[in-house]
Amino acid sequence: MTPLAWVISLPVRAYRVVLSPYIGHSCRFQPTCSAYAMEALEKHGGIKGTYLTVHRLLRCHPWGSSGIDNVPD
Numbered sequence: 001m002t003p004l005a006w007v008i009s010l011p012v013r014a015y016r017v018v019l020s021p022y023i024g025h026s027c028r029f030q031p032t033c034s035a036y037a038m039e040a041l042e043k044h045g046g047i048k049g050t051y052l053t054v055h056r057l058l059r060c061h062p063w064g065s066s067g068i069d070n071v072p073d
Contacts, residue, residue, distance in 0.1 A: 004046030012037045028066035033057060039071045 001009070016034050027033055036056055041049035052071065059065060 001042050002045045005041040005049055008046050008050055009038060009041050012041075028060055028064065029056070029069045030067070031070070033060060036069070036071060043071055043073075 012034050020034065025032075029036070031039070033053075033056060037049070037053040040052040040056075043049065044052060056069065
């Protein structure tokens, strides 16, 4: 993981430890959005990984899609 991606992943890691256990498992997609974010940052670095994560989060709403949505290669 690039240094920029590592810094950007810190809020995701904090969310997974602090908030996720209390919110529950209600993600519309597989893998979950936080797992998707970590994988996108590892595969594509800070800038493109952040873009992919934000794009995924914007699709997560009541009228959005659901199902399996893996990080593109």
